[in-house]
Amino acid sequence: MSTLFQIGEVAVEIQRKSVRTLRLTVSPPDGRVRVTAPLRMPAATIEEFVLARQLWIRKHQARIAALPQPARLAYTSGETHYFQGRPYELRVLPTTSRSRVELDEQYLLLYVPEGSSSAEREIALAAWYRSQLKAQIPALLAYWQPVVGAQAQAWGVKQMRTRWGTCNVRARRIWLNLELIKKPTACLEYVVVHELTHLHERLHNARFWGLMDQFMPDWRQHKATLNQRVAGMQQPAGGDAD
Numbered sequence: 410m411s412t413l414f415q416i417g418e419v420a421v422e423i424q425r426k427s428v429r430t431l432r433l434t435v436s437p438p439d440g441r442v443r444v445t446a447p448l449r450m451p452a453a454t455i456e457e458f459v460l461a462r463q464l465w466i467r468k469h470q471a472r473i474a475a476l477p478q479p480a481r482l483a484y485t486s487g488e489t490h491y492f493q494g495r496p497y498e499l500r501v502l503p504t505t506s507r508s509r510v511e512l513d514e515q516y517l518l519l520y521v522p523e524g525s526s527s528a529e530r531e532i533a534l535a536a537w538y539r540s541q542l543k544a545q546i547p548a549l550l551a552y553w554q555p556v557v558g559a560q561a562q563a564w565g566v567k568q569m570r571t572r573w574g575t576c577n578v579r580a581r582r583i584w585l586n587l588e589l590i591k592k593p594t595a596c597l598e599y600v601v602v603h604e605l606t607h608l609h610e611r612l613h614n615a616r617f618w619g620l621m622d623q624f625m626p627d628w629r630q631h632k633a634t635l636n637q638r639v640a641g642m643q644q645p646a647g648g649d650a651d
Contacts, residue, residue, distance in 0.1 A: 416459040419466055423455060429612070431458050433466075436571060440470035443571075484530035490517050492541070494593030501530060510537035535568075535587065542566050542590040542597075549601050557624050559608035571645050573635065574600040576607035586645060592635055599631035 414421050422443045431454075432445040446455050459466075482488060488499045497517040504520035510533070511518040521530050543566055554560045562581040569575070569586045576583045583604040589597045602625045610617040621628050 414456075416456050417463050419459065419463060421459055425450075431455065433459070433462060434571070435466055435469040435473065437473045437476065440473045442466055442470075482527075482531070484519070484527045484534065490534070491591035492517065492538075493590065494596075508533035508536075510534060538590045539566055539587055542585070542587060545590075545594070545597065546585065546601070549598060550605075553598065553602055553605060553624075557602060557605040557609070557620075559605050561605065561608070569645055573645055574604045576604040578607055578611050581608060588645070595631045596635040599625065599628055599635060602628065 412423050414423055419442050422441065424443060424445050425448050426445055428445060428447055430447070431450070434443050434445075435441070436443065442459075444455060444459060482490075484499070484501065486499060486501045489496045490499050491497070492512065497512070498515060500516045500518050502518060502520050503523045505522070506520075508519075508521045508525075508529075510520070517534075519530060519534055521533055525533075546564060546566075550561065550564065560581070561583050564583045564585065566585050566587055568588070569584070573586045573589060574584060583601075585597070585600060585604075589600060603621065606617060606620050606624060609620055625631075
């Protein structure tokens, strides 16, 4: 559950979770400020933490405000859309049957009923992206779980605004961001390994990154590719897995 507070000059969304330390993020596109805090941490401690970082917050809000805003996709023919790291030109074509997507070397062919709205076309394309991503995950888990030496009991795909992936250590369940299907497959593998590694170490500490070096020595390269901003592609505000 999140609660909005005014702390000093900044509106702050405070979210309490089962974590050990405070975490502060400033997120595009509007410079929203969020603090993730331990469940029982006193409010005064959180307020002191935020007040001490007012200048840092303002600096990052100014940087975000100066970023070029991504163009709003209309899901019309001629737009560029991505699949597994490659750009494709979208072609919207009429059909009298169910909506579907086909892919060739140059075009992403979206078949939708005549007169469909941009929202309907977006839903149809998202459904195809979801099916493509979900089809790839079992094989990746089958390969990487023995390498990492940890097994997820459940996994899922969802649209996430702030993270490429998350791991519920207690339930041994991982979630992967739907946007990963637009990135190169190596980026998806990096996030899978990242989340599986949390089953050994919950925190992003030296032990965690040491394990990542052991399981996937080139993870830094994949992480850098993952976080490259590409026009027309949504980028989670946090810019990493969790």
